[in-house]
Amino acid sequence: MVDWSAVVTVFSVYMASAVIPGPNFVAITHKAVTGKRSDTFALVAGIVTVNLFWATCAMLGIGAVFAIFPWLAVGVRIAGAAYLVWFGLRLLMSARATPAEAKHPPKAPRFRAAFLQGVATNIANPKSIAFYAAVFSSAVPAHVSTQTFFAMLATVGAAATCWYGAVALVLSHAAIAAAYRRAKAWIDLTCGGLMIALGIRQAFR
Template structure:
Protein backbone atom coordinates (compact mmCIF):
# COMPACT_ATOMS: atom_id res chain seq x y z
CA UNK A 1 0.00 0.00 0.00
CA UNK A 2 1.19 3.49 -0.84
CA UNK A 3 2.39 5.43 2.21
CA UNK A 4 1.05 8.87 1.33
CA UNK A 5 2.35 10.45 4.53
CA UNK A 6 5.92 9.32 3.79
CA UNK A 7 5.71 10.65 0.22
CA UNK A 8 4.33 13.97 1.51
CA UNK A 9 7.21 14.31 3.98
CA UNK A 10 9.76 13.60 1.25
CA UNK A 11 8.03 16.12 -1.02
CA UNK A 12 8.10 18.89 1.59
CA UNK A 13 11.76 18.28 2.39
CA UNK A 14 12.86 17.92 -1.23
CA UNK A 15 11.10 21.06 -2.47
CA UNK A 16 13.04 23.15 0.03
CA UNK A 17 16.31 21.41 -0.79
CA UNK A 18 16.06 21.70 -4.56
CA UNK A 19 15.13 25.39 -4.78
CA UNK A 20 18.10 26.55 -2.67
CA UNK A 21 20.63 27.78 -5.25
CA UNK A 22 23.78 25.74 -5.69
CA UNK A 23 26.08 24.50 -8.48
CA UNK A 24 23.16 22.95 -10.36
CA UNK A 25 21.27 26.25 -10.44
CA UNK A 26 24.34 28.16 -11.60
CA UNK A 27 25.13 25.60 -14.30
CA UNK A 28 21.58 25.54 -15.71
CA UNK A 29 21.22 29.32 -15.66
CA UNK A 30 24.57 29.78 -17.39
CA UNK A 31 23.82 27.11 -20.00
CA UNK A 32 20.38 28.58 -20.77
CA UNK A 33 21.61 32.15 -21.11
CA UNK A 34 24.72 31.34 -23.11
CA UNK A 35 23.43 28.63 -25.46
CA UNK A 36 19.79 27.72 -26.05
CA UNK A 37 16.73 26.16 -24.46
CA UNK A 38 17.35 22.68 -25.89
CA UNK A 39 20.85 22.47 -24.45
CA UNK A 40 19.68 23.84 -21.09
CA UNK A 41 16.87 21.30 -20.87
CA UNK A 42 19.31 18.52 -21.82
CA UNK A 43 21.47 19.61 -18.88
CA UNK A 44 18.36 19.54 -16.68
CA UNK A 45 17.71 15.95 -17.79
CA UNK A 46 21.22 14.97 -16.73
CA UNK A 47 20.76 16.63 -13.35
CA UNK A 48 17.43 14.86 -12.81
CA UNK A 49 18.96 11.46 -13.64
CA UNK A 50 21.61 11.97 -10.95
CA UNK A 51 18.98 13.20 -8.47
CA UNK A 52 17.09 9.94 -9.04
CA UNK A 53 20.32 8.01 -8.48
CA UNK A 54 21.05 9.84 -5.21
CA UNK A 55 17.44 9.46 -4.07
CA UNK A 56 17.56 5.72 -4.74
CA UNK A 57 20.83 5.37 -2.83
CA UNK A 58 19.42 7.47 0.00
CA UNK A 59 16.27 5.40 0.36
CA UNK A 60 18.28 2.17 0.18
CA UNK A 61 20.73 3.41 2.82
CA UNK A 62 23.68 5.28 1.29
CA UNK A 63 24.28 6.89 4.69
CA UNK A 64 24.99 3.43 6.12
CA UNK A 65 27.42 2.70 3.29
CA UNK A 66 29.30 5.96 3.88
CA UNK A 67 29.40 5.31 7.62
CA UNK A 68 30.69 1.76 7.11
CA UNK A 69 33.18 2.69 4.40
CA UNK A 70 34.24 6.30 5.10
CA UNK A 71 36.91 6.14 2.39
CA UNK A 72 34.11 5.98 -0.22
CA UNK A 73 32.60 9.19 1.12
CA UNK A 74 36.06 10.79 1.15
CA UNK A 75 36.74 9.72 -2.45
CA UNK A 76 33.40 11.11 -3.62
CA UNK A 77 34.04 14.31 -1.70
CA UNK A 78 37.52 14.85 -3.21
CA UNK A 79 36.39 14.01 -6.74
CA UNK A 80 33.43 16.36 -6.44
CA UNK A 81 35.56 19.18 -5.09
CA UNK A 82 38.14 18.74 -7.85
CA UNK A 83 35.46 18.85 -10.53
CA UNK A 84 33.85 21.98 -9.10
CA UNK A 85 37.20 23.77 -8.95
CA UNK A 86 37.96 22.72 -12.54
CA UNK A 87 34.50 23.71 -13.77
CA UNK A 88 34.55 27.08 -12.02
CA UNK A 89 38.11 27.81 -13.12
CA UNK A 90 37.22 26.98 -16.70
CA UNK A 91 34.28 29.37 -16.50
CA UNK A 92 36.54 32.15 -15.21
CA UNK A 93 39.16 31.58 -17.91
CA UNK A 94 36.59 31.48 -20.72
CA UNK A 95 34.92 34.64 -19.43
CA UNK A 96 37.64 36.63 -21.16
CA UNK A 97 36.49 35.40 -24.56
CA UNK A 98 35.23 37.95 -27.05
CA UNK A 99 32.42 35.89 -28.55
CA UNK A 100 28.93 37.01 -27.55
CA UNK A 101 27.04 34.99 -30.16
CA UNK A 102 24.48 32.57 -28.90
CA UNK A 103 24.53 28.94 -30.04
CA UNK A 104 21.79 28.23 -32.58
CA UNK A 105 18.70 26.45 -31.31
CA UNK A 106 18.85 22.69 -31.84
CA UNK A 107 22.64 22.61 -32.13
CA UNK A 108 24.69 19.39 -31.95
CA UNK A 109 25.60 19.87 -28.29
CA UNK A 110 22.48 18.42 -26.63
CA UNK A 111 24.20 15.16 -25.70
CA UNK A 112 27.20 17.08 -24.37
CA UNK A 113 24.87 19.21 -22.26
CA UNK A 114 23.19 16.08 -20.89
CA UNK A 115 26.57 14.65 -19.88
CA UNK A 116 27.56 18.01 -18.38
CA UNK A 117 24.40 17.91 -16.24
CA UNK A 118 25.33 14.46 -14.98
CA UNK A 119 28.92 15.49 -14.24
CA UNK A 120 27.88 18.71 -12.49
CA UNK A 121 25.35 17.02 -10.23
CA UNK A 122 27.32 13.87 -9.44
CA UNK A 123 30.11 16.15 -8.24
CA UNK A 124 27.76 18.50 -6.43
CA UNK A 125 28.53 18.41 -2.68
CA UNK A 126 25.18 20.05 -1.94
CA UNK A 127 23.28 17.19 -3.57
CA UNK A 128 25.37 14.47 -1.97
CA UNK A 129 25.10 16.00 1.50
CA UNK A 130 21.38 16.65 1.14
CA UNK A 131 20.48 13.14 0.00
CA UNK A 132 22.86 11.41 2.42
CA UNK A 133 21.58 13.33 5.45
CA UNK A 134 18.37 15.34 5.11
CA UNK A 135 16.58 13.23 2.49
CA UNK A 136 17.64 9.97 4.14
CA UNK A 137 16.28 11.18 7.47
CA UNK A 138 12.94 12.12 5.90
CA UNK A 139 12.49 8.80 4.07
CA UNK A 140 11.33 5.80 6.14
CA UNK A 141 13.86 3.06 6.85
CA UNK A 142 11.84 0.49 4.92
CA UNK A 143 9.39 1.28 2.14
CA UNK A 144 7.27 -0.92 -0.09
CA UNK A 145 7.66 -0.78 -3.90
CA UNK A 146 4.71 1.60 -4.55
CA UNK A 147 5.99 4.09 -1.96
CA UNK A 148 9.54 3.78 -3.29
CA UNK A 149 8.39 4.52 -6.85
CA UNK A 150 6.21 7.40 -5.64
CA UNK A 151 9.19 8.96 -3.86
CA UNK A 152 11.31 8.69 -7.00
CA UNK A 153 8.47 10.18 -9.05
CA UNK A 154 8.32 13.07 -6.58
CA UNK A 155 12.02 13.72 -7.01
CA UNK A 156 11.73 13.54 -10.80
CA UNK A 157 8.73 15.86 -11.06
CA UNK A 158 9.96 18.47 -8.57
CA UNK A 159 13.52 18.68 -9.90
CA UNK A 160 12.41 18.61 -13.55
CA UNK A 161 9.85 21.35 -12.97
CA UNK A 162 12.15 23.63 -10.99
CA UNK A 163 15.21 23.41 -13.21
CA UNK A 164 13.12 23.56 -16.39
CA UNK A 165 11.60 26.83 -15.14
CA UNK A 166 15.12 28.13 -14.44
CA UNK A 167 16.23 27.08 -17.93
CA UNK A 168 13.27 28.63 -19.72
CA UNK A 169 13.54 31.87 -17.74
CA UNK A 170 17.25 32.38 -18.41
CA UNK A 171 16.81 31.38 -22.05
CA UNK A 172 14.24 34.12 -22.74
CA UNK A 173 15.61 36.68 -25.24
CA UNK A 174 15.60 39.60 -22.78
CA UNK A 175 17.38 37.72 -19.99
CA UNK A 176 19.81 36.09 -22.42
CA UNK A 177 20.58 39.48 -24.00
CA UNK A 178 21.34 40.96 -20.59
CA UNK A 179 23.56 38.00 -19.84
CA UNK A 180 25.52 38.46 -23.06
CA UNK A 181 25.92 42.15 -22.25
CA UNK A 182 27.36 41.39 -18.83
CA UNK A 183 28.84 38.01 -19.81
CA UNK A 184 32.41 38.56 -18.67
CA UNK A 185 31.49 39.73 -15.18
CA UNK A 186 28.69 37.20 -14.68
CA UNK A 187 30.85 34.26 -15.78
CA UNK A 188 33.64 35.34 -13.47
CA UNK A 189 31.26 35.67 -10.52
CA UNK A 190 29.59 32.31 -11.26
CA UNK A 191 32.97 30.64 -11.73
CA UNK A 192 34.27 32.13 -8.49
CA UNK A 193 31.22 30.89 -6.60
CA UNK A 194 31.66 27.37 -7.95
CA UNK A 195 35.40 27.36 -7.19
CA UNK A 196 34.63 28.57 -3.65
CA UNK A 197 32.14 25.72 -3.22
CA UNK A 198 34.80 23.25 -4.34
CA UNK A 199 37.41 24.67 -1.97
CA UNK A 200 34.88 24.69 0.86
CA UNK A 201 34.21 21.01 0.13
CA UNK A 202 37.93 20.26 0.43
CA UNK A 203 38.50 22.00 3.75
CA UNK A 204 35.35 20.84 5.55
Template sequence: MIDWAAIATVFSVYAVGVVIPGPNFVAVAHKAASTSHREALAMVGGVVVVNLFWASCAILGIGIVFATFPWIALAVKVTGAAYLIWFGGRLLVKAGSAGTAVMQQEKSSCLQSFRAGFATNIANPKSMAFYAAVFASAAPKHVSLPTFIGMIATVAVVASLWYGFVAVVFATPSVAARYRRGKAWIDRICGSVIVALGIRQLVR
Protein backbone atom coordinates in the same frame (compact mmCIF):
# COMPACT_ATOMS: atom_id res chain seq x y z
CA MET B 1 -0.10 0.41 -0.12
CA ILE B 2 1.26 3.92 -0.65
CA ASP B 3 2.45 5.86 2.40
CA TRP B 4 1.16 9.30 1.41
CA ALA B 5 2.47 10.89 4.61
CA ALA B 6 6.02 9.83 3.72
CA ILE B 7 5.66 11.17 0.18
CA ALA B 8 4.26 14.48 1.48
CA THR B 9 7.22 14.81 3.85
CA VAL B 10 9.67 14.17 1.01
CA PHE B 11 7.91 16.81 -1.11
CA SER B 12 7.89 19.47 1.61
CA VAL B 13 11.55 19.03 2.56
CA TYR B 14 12.90 18.46 -0.94
CA ALA B 15 10.98 21.36 -2.51
CA VAL B 16 12.60 23.75 -0.04
CA GLY B 17 16.07 22.24 -0.40
CA VAL B 18 16.15 22.14 -4.20
CA VAL B 19 15.41 25.86 -4.68
CA ILE B 20 18.40 26.92 -2.57
CA PRO B 21 21.03 28.11 -5.09
CA GLY B 22 24.02 25.82 -5.48
CA PRO B 23 26.29 24.46 -8.25
CA ASN B 24 23.32 23.03 -10.18
CA PHE B 25 21.46 26.35 -10.20
CA VAL B 26 24.52 28.32 -11.29
CA ALA B 27 25.42 25.80 -14.01
CA VAL B 28 21.88 25.62 -15.47
CA ALA B 29 21.38 29.40 -15.37
CA HIS B 30 24.72 30.03 -17.06
CA LYS B 31 24.11 27.37 -19.71
CA ALA B 32 20.65 28.77 -20.50
CA ALA B 33 21.83 32.38 -20.79
CA SER B 34 24.94 31.58 -22.82
CA THR B 35 23.63 28.94 -25.25
CA SER B 36 20.04 27.84 -25.91
CA HIS B 37 17.07 26.52 -23.98
CA ARG B 38 17.54 23.07 -25.56
CA GLU B 39 21.06 22.74 -24.26
CA ALA B 40 19.99 24.08 -20.88
CA LEU B 41 17.14 21.56 -20.69
CA ALA B 42 19.60 18.82 -21.67
CA MET B 43 21.73 19.87 -18.71
CA VAL B 44 18.61 19.76 -16.53
CA GLY B 45 18.13 16.17 -17.70
CA GLY B 46 21.60 15.28 -16.42
CA VAL B 47 20.92 16.97 -13.09
CA VAL B 48 17.58 15.17 -12.65
CA VAL B 49 19.08 11.74 -13.46
CA VAL B 50 21.67 12.17 -10.72
CA ASN B 51 18.98 13.42 -8.30
CA LEU B 52 17.07 10.21 -8.91
CA PHE B 53 20.25 8.19 -8.38
CA TRP B 54 21.01 9.84 -5.03
CA ALA B 55 17.38 9.53 -3.93
CA SER B 56 17.33 5.83 -4.78
CA CYS B 57 20.60 5.30 -2.89
CA ALA B 58 19.21 7.05 0.17
CA ILE B 59 15.97 5.04 0.15
CA LEU B 60 17.82 1.75 -0.31
CA GLY B 61 20.27 2.61 2.46
CA ILE B 62 23.36 2.65 0.28
CA GLY B 63 24.53 5.74 2.17
CA ILE B 64 25.64 3.30 4.87
CA VAL B 65 28.55 2.45 2.56
CA PHE B 66 29.96 5.95 3.07
CA ALA B 67 29.72 5.53 6.84
CA THR B 68 31.34 2.09 6.74
CA PHE B 69 34.09 3.08 4.31
CA PRO B 70 34.86 6.77 5.00
CA TRP B 71 37.73 6.73 2.48
CA ILE B 72 35.16 6.33 -0.30
CA ALA B 73 33.32 9.42 0.93
CA LEU B 74 36.64 11.30 1.11
CA ALA B 75 37.58 10.26 -2.44
CA VAL B 76 34.21 11.41 -3.77
CA LYS B 77 34.52 14.68 -1.84
CA VAL B 78 37.99 15.49 -3.20
CA THR B 79 37.09 14.48 -6.76
CA GLY B 80 33.90 16.53 -6.66
CA ALA B 81 35.67 19.59 -5.26
CA ALA B 82 38.37 19.32 -7.94
CA TYR B 83 35.74 19.17 -10.68
CA LEU B 84 33.88 22.22 -9.35
CA ILE B 85 37.13 24.21 -9.08
CA TRP B 86 38.07 23.18 -12.63
CA PHE B 87 34.60 24.04 -13.97
CA GLY B 88 34.54 27.45 -12.28
CA GLY B 89 38.15 28.14 -13.25
CA ARG B 90 37.34 27.47 -16.89
CA LEU B 91 34.56 30.09 -16.74
CA LEU B 92 36.98 32.59 -15.22
CA VAL B 93 39.59 31.95 -17.91
CA LYS B 94 37.04 32.29 -20.73
CA ALA B 95 35.27 35.33 -19.22
CA GLY B 96 35.00 38.18 -21.68
CA SER B 97 35.64 36.07 -24.76
CA ALA B 98 33.49 36.49 -27.84
CA GLY B 99 29.83 35.55 -27.56
CA THR B 100 29.08 31.85 -27.64
CA ALA B 101 28.35 30.59 -31.12
CA VAL B 102 25.55 28.13 -31.64
CA MET B 103 27.01 24.70 -32.31
CA GLN B 104 26.38 23.26 -35.70
CA GLN B 105 25.60 19.82 -34.38
CA GLU B 106 22.89 20.45 -31.80
CA LYS B 107 22.54 16.77 -30.98
CA SER B 108 26.18 16.57 -29.92
CA SER B 109 25.86 19.85 -28.03
CA CYS B 110 22.85 18.62 -26.07
CA LEU B 111 24.68 15.42 -25.20
CA GLN B 112 27.62 17.43 -23.89
CA SER B 113 25.22 19.58 -21.86
CA PHE B 114 23.60 16.46 -20.39
CA ARG B 115 27.01 15.15 -19.39
CA ALA B 116 27.92 18.50 -17.83
CA GLY B 117 24.72 18.49 -15.76
CA PHE B 118 25.41 14.91 -14.71
CA ALA B 119 29.01 15.68 -13.74
CA THR B 120 28.14 18.85 -11.81
CA ASN B 121 25.62 17.01 -9.65
CA ILE B 122 27.43 13.69 -9.22
CA ALA B 123 30.53 15.64 -8.15
CA ASN B 124 28.74 16.98 -5.10
CA PRO B 125 28.73 14.40 -2.27
CA LYS B 126 26.63 16.78 -0.19
CA SER B 127 23.75 15.74 -2.44
CA MET B 128 24.04 12.28 -0.93
CA ALA B 129 24.03 13.73 2.58
CA PHE B 130 20.98 15.85 1.75
CA TYR B 131 19.02 12.93 0.38
CA ALA B 132 20.07 10.71 3.27
CA ALA B 133 18.72 13.32 5.70
CA VAL B 134 15.48 13.78 3.76
CA PHE B 135 14.67 10.11 3.39
CA ALA B 136 15.89 9.15 6.86
CA SER B 137 13.19 11.37 8.31
CA ALA B 138 10.52 10.60 5.72
CA ALA B 139 10.88 6.98 4.66
CA PRO B 140 9.26 4.23 6.75
CA LYS B 141 11.52 1.42 7.96
CA HIS B 142 10.30 -0.89 5.22
CA VAL B 143 9.46 1.03 2.04
CA SER B 144 6.88 -0.60 -0.19
CA LEU B 145 7.40 -0.53 -3.95
CA PRO B 146 4.46 1.90 -4.55
CA THR B 147 5.84 4.27 -1.89
CA PHE B 148 9.35 3.99 -3.37
CA ILE B 149 7.99 4.88 -6.82
CA GLY B 150 5.99 7.75 -5.33
CA MET B 151 9.06 9.21 -3.62
CA ILE B 152 11.21 8.90 -6.73
CA ALA B 153 8.43 10.45 -8.85
CA THR B 154 8.20 13.36 -6.39
CA VAL B 155 11.93 14.03 -6.73
CA ALA B 156 11.74 13.77 -10.54
CA VAL B 157 8.78 16.15 -10.85
CA VAL B 158 10.06 18.78 -8.40
CA ALA B 159 13.61 18.79 -9.81
CA SER B 160 12.40 18.88 -13.42
CA LEU B 161 9.95 21.71 -12.79
CA TRP B 162 12.36 23.86 -10.80
CA TYR B 163 15.47 23.50 -12.95
CA GLY B 164 13.34 23.53 -16.11
CA PHE B 165 11.88 26.85 -14.94
CA VAL B 166 15.38 28.22 -14.33
CA ALA B 167 16.47 27.06 -17.81
CA VAL B 168 13.47 28.61 -19.58
CA VAL B 169 13.67 31.92 -17.71
CA PHE B 170 17.41 32.42 -18.27
CA ALA B 171 17.10 31.42 -21.93
CA THR B 172 14.49 34.08 -22.73
CA PRO B 173 15.76 36.65 -25.28
CA SER B 174 15.70 39.55 -22.80
CA VAL B 175 17.68 37.69 -20.13
CA ALA B 176 20.06 36.23 -22.72
CA ALA B 177 20.62 39.72 -24.18
CA ARG B 178 21.48 41.05 -20.74
CA TYR B 179 23.87 38.16 -20.32
CA ARG B 180 25.63 38.98 -23.59
CA ARG B 181 25.99 42.62 -22.56
CA GLY B 182 27.50 41.70 -19.21
CA LYS B 183 29.08 38.40 -20.25
CA ALA B 184 32.54 39.11 -18.84
CA TRP B 185 31.32 40.06 -15.36
CA ILE B 186 28.60 37.40 -15.23
CA ASP B 187 31.08 34.67 -16.20
CA ARG B 188 33.51 35.92 -13.57
CA ILE B 189 30.79 35.93 -10.91
CA CYS B 190 29.49 32.46 -11.88
CA GLY B 191 33.02 31.08 -12.08
CA SER B 192 33.98 32.59 -8.74
CA VAL B 193 30.86 31.18 -7.06
CA ILE B 194 31.50 27.66 -8.39
CA VAL B 195 35.20 27.78 -7.44
CA ALA B 196 34.21 28.99 -3.95
CA LEU B 197 31.73 26.13 -3.62
CA GLY B 198 34.45 23.67 -4.66
CA ILE B 199 36.94 25.09 -2.15
CA ARG B 200 34.29 25.10 0.58
CA GLN B 201 33.49 21.46 -0.17
CA LEU B 202 37.19 20.58 -0.02
CA VAL B 203 37.93 22.21 3.35
CA ARG B 204 34.75 21.22 5.21
Protein backbone atom coordinates in the same frame (compact mmCIF):
# COMPACT_ATOMS: atom_id res chain seq x y z
CA MET C 1 -0.52 0.80 -0.78
CA VAL C 2 1.24 4.17 -0.98
CA ASP C 3 2.26 5.86 2.27
CA TRP C 4 1.37 9.41 1.27
CA SER C 5 2.71 10.93 4.48
CA ALA C 6 6.16 9.57 3.55
CA VAL C 7 5.80 10.93 0.01
CA VAL C 8 4.86 14.39 1.30
CA THR C 9 7.81 14.35 3.71
CA VAL C 10 10.19 13.45 0.91
CA PHE C 11 8.77 16.22 -1.28
CA SER C 12 9.10 18.82 1.48
CA VAL C 13 12.66 17.81 2.35
CA TYR C 14 13.74 17.74 -1.29
CA MET C 15 12.25 21.13 -2.22
CA ALA C 16 13.75 22.77 0.87
CA SER C 17 17.17 21.73 -0.45
CA ALA C 18 16.56 22.28 -4.18
CA VAL C 19 15.57 25.95 -3.90
CA ILE C 20 18.85 26.82 -2.16
CA PRO C 21 21.25 27.86 -4.95
CA GLY C 22 24.19 25.52 -5.46
CA PRO C 23 26.33 24.11 -8.29
CA ASN C 24 23.27 22.84 -10.18
CA PHE C 25 21.65 26.28 -10.14
CA VAL C 26 24.87 27.99 -11.24
CA ALA C 27 25.36 25.48 -14.10
CA ILE C 28 21.78 25.94 -15.33
CA THR C 29 22.06 29.72 -15.08
CA HIS C 30 25.21 29.82 -17.18
CA LYS C 31 23.91 27.36 -19.78
CA ALA C 32 20.60 29.22 -20.06
CA VAL C 33 22.19 32.57 -20.88
CA THR C 34 24.97 31.21 -23.12
CA GLY C 35 23.51 28.22 -24.99
CA LYS C 36 20.37 27.16 -26.75
CA ARG C 37 17.21 26.51 -24.76
CA SER C 38 17.24 22.88 -25.92
CA ASP C 39 20.78 22.48 -24.54
CA THR C 40 19.68 24.00 -21.24
CA PHE C 41 16.84 21.50 -20.95
CA ALA C 42 19.28 18.72 -21.83
CA LEU C 43 21.47 19.84 -18.93
CA VAL C 44 18.39 19.86 -16.67
CA ALA C 45 17.59 16.31 -17.83
CA GLY C 46 21.09 15.23 -16.79
CA ILE C 47 20.68 16.84 -13.38
CA VAL C 48 17.26 15.23 -12.87
CA THR C 49 18.62 11.82 -13.89
CA VAL C 50 21.32 12.00 -11.23
CA ASN C 51 18.78 13.22 -8.66
CA LEU C 52 16.81 10.03 -9.31
CA PHE C 53 20.02 8.00 -8.96
CA TRP C 54 20.98 9.58 -5.62
CA ALA C 55 17.40 9.33 -4.33
CA THR C 56 17.36 5.62 -5.17
CA CYS C 57 20.71 5.12 -3.43
CA ALA C 58 19.47 7.02 -0.38
CA MET C 59 16.33 4.93 -0.11
CA LEU C 60 18.40 1.76 -0.46
CA GLY C 61 20.77 2.83 2.31
CA ILE C 62 23.70 4.83 0.94
CA GLY C 63 23.88 6.71 4.23
CA ALA C 64 24.69 3.43 5.99
CA VAL C 65 27.35 2.63 3.38
CA PHE C 66 29.08 5.96 3.94
CA ALA C 67 28.86 5.44 7.71
CA ILE C 68 30.57 2.06 7.42
CA PHE C 69 33.15 3.30 4.90
CA PRO C 70 33.80 6.96 5.80
CA TRP C 71 36.83 7.05 3.48
CA LEU C 72 34.45 6.49 0.57
CA ALA C 73 32.41 9.54 1.50
CA VAL C 74 35.60 11.61 1.79
CA GLY C 75 36.85 10.39 -1.60
CA VAL C 76 33.56 11.23 -3.30
CA ARG C 77 33.52 14.66 -1.66
CA ILE C 78 37.07 15.49 -2.72
CA ALA C 79 36.47 14.30 -6.29
CA GLY C 80 33.31 16.38 -6.49
CA ALA C 81 35.04 19.44 -5.08
CA ALA C 82 37.83 19.07 -7.64
CA TYR C 83 35.28 18.98 -10.47
CA LEU C 84 33.55 22.13 -9.21
CA VAL C 85 36.87 23.99 -9.03
CA TRP C 86 37.74 22.81 -12.56
CA PHE C 87 34.34 23.91 -13.87
CA GLY C 88 34.71 27.26 -12.14
CA LEU C 89 38.10 27.81 -13.74
CA ARG C 90 36.58 27.08 -17.16
CA LEU C 91 33.96 29.76 -16.53
CA LEU C 92 36.63 32.25 -15.51
CA MET C 93 38.48 31.54 -18.75
CA SER C 94 35.28 31.89 -20.78
CA ALA C 95 34.92 35.43 -19.44
CA ARG C 96 37.54 36.40 -22.03
CA ALA C 97 35.29 35.41 -24.93
CA THR C 98 33.69 38.28 -26.79
CA PRO C 99 29.91 38.92 -26.71
CA ALA C 100 29.79 37.98 -30.41
CA GLU C 101 31.23 34.56 -29.63
CA ALA C 102 28.70 34.08 -26.84
CA LYS C 103 25.88 35.09 -29.19
CA HIS C 104 26.92 32.56 -31.84
CA PRO C 105 27.78 29.29 -30.06
CA PRO C 106 29.46 26.48 -32.03
CA LYS C 107 27.14 24.74 -34.49
CA ALA C 108 28.32 21.24 -33.53
CA PRO C 109 25.67 19.04 -31.83
CA ARG C 110 25.63 20.03 -28.17
CA PHE C 111 22.50 18.31 -26.79
CA ARG C 112 24.37 15.17 -25.71
CA ALA C 113 27.25 17.22 -24.34
CA ALA C 114 24.84 19.38 -22.33
CA PHE C 115 23.13 16.28 -20.90
CA LEU C 116 26.49 14.81 -19.86
CA GLN C 117 27.46 18.16 -18.33
CA GLY C 118 24.31 18.04 -16.22
CA VAL C 119 25.14 14.48 -15.14
CA ALA C 120 28.74 15.41 -14.28
CA THR C 121 27.75 18.57 -12.42
CA ASN C 122 25.22 16.81 -10.20
CA ILE C 123 27.00 13.50 -9.66
CA ALA C 124 30.10 15.43 -8.55
CA ASN C 125 28.02 17.89 -6.53
CA PRO C 126 29.05 17.49 -2.87
CA LYS C 127 25.88 19.31 -1.82
CA SER C 128 23.71 16.63 -3.47
CA ILE C 129 25.79 13.77 -2.09
CA ALA C 130 25.70 15.13 1.46
CA PHE C 131 21.98 15.90 1.23
CA TYR C 132 20.95 12.47 -0.03
CA ALA C 133 23.33 10.56 2.25
CA ALA C 134 22.30 12.38 5.41
CA VAL C 135 19.14 14.51 5.27
CA PHE C 136 17.14 12.70 2.59
CA SER C 137 17.94 9.18 3.78
CA SER C 138 16.91 10.08 7.34
CA ALA C 139 13.56 11.39 6.08
CA VAL C 140 12.73 8.11 4.33
CA PRO C 141 11.02 5.45 6.49
CA ALA C 142 13.10 2.34 7.17
CA HIS C 143 10.69 -0.01 5.43
CA VAL C 144 8.34 1.10 2.66
CA SER C 145 6.22 -0.73 0.14
CA THR C 146 7.25 -0.98 -3.50
CA GLN C 147 4.44 1.42 -4.41
CA THR C 148 5.66 3.98 -1.88
CA PHE C 149 9.25 3.57 -3.06
CA PHE C 150 8.35 4.42 -6.65
CA ALA C 151 5.95 7.17 -5.57
CA MET C 152 8.77 8.87 -3.65
CA LEU C 153 11.10 8.43 -6.60
CA ALA C 154 8.51 9.90 -8.98
CA THR C 155 8.00 12.81 -6.58
CA VAL C 156 11.72 13.63 -6.61
CA GLY C 157 11.82 13.38 -10.41
CA ALA C 158 8.76 15.58 -10.90
CA ALA C 159 9.88 18.17 -8.35
CA ALA C 160 13.39 18.39 -9.80
CA THR C 161 12.05 18.64 -13.36
CA CYS C 162 9.54 21.37 -12.50
CA TRP C 163 11.95 23.45 -10.41
CA TYR C 164 15.04 23.28 -12.59
CA GLY C 165 12.93 23.36 -15.76
CA ALA C 166 11.28 26.59 -14.60
CA VAL C 167 14.67 28.13 -13.82
CA ALA C 168 15.93 27.12 -17.27
CA LEU C 169 12.82 28.44 -19.01
CA VAL C 170 12.95 31.84 -17.31
CA LEU C 171 16.68 32.41 -17.64
CA SER C 172 16.83 31.30 -21.29
CA HIS C 173 14.42 34.07 -22.30
CA ALA C 174 15.80 36.18 -25.16
CA ALA C 175 15.78 39.39 -23.10
CA ILE C 176 17.78 37.78 -20.32
CA ALA C 177 20.25 36.27 -22.81
CA ALA C 178 20.68 39.72 -24.37
CA ALA C 179 21.35 41.21 -20.93
CA TYR C 180 23.94 38.50 -20.38
CA ARG C 181 25.80 39.46 -23.55
CA ARG C 182 26.03 43.01 -22.27
CA ALA C 183 27.52 41.86 -18.97
CA LYS C 184 29.14 38.60 -20.04
CA ALA C 185 32.50 39.04 -18.36
CA TRP C 186 31.02 39.91 -14.96
CA ILE C 187 28.47 37.07 -15.06
CA ASP C 188 31.08 34.49 -16.08
CA LEU C 189 33.45 35.72 -13.39
CA THR C 190 30.67 35.57 -10.79
CA CYS C 191 29.52 32.07 -11.79
CA GLY C 192 33.09 30.82 -11.99
CA GLY C 193 33.96 32.31 -8.63
CA LEU C 194 30.89 30.74 -7.03
CA MET C 195 31.77 27.30 -8.42
CA ILE C 196 35.34 27.54 -7.15
CA ALA C 197 34.19 28.79 -3.75
CA LEU C 198 31.66 25.94 -3.46
CA GLY C 199 34.32 23.42 -4.45
CA ILE C 200 36.88 24.72 -1.94
CA ARG C 201 34.26 24.89 0.80
CA GLN C 202 33.23 21.28 0.22
CA ALA C 203 36.84 20.06 0.03
CA PHE C 204 37.67 21.42 3.48
CA ARG C 205 34.39 20.69 5.32
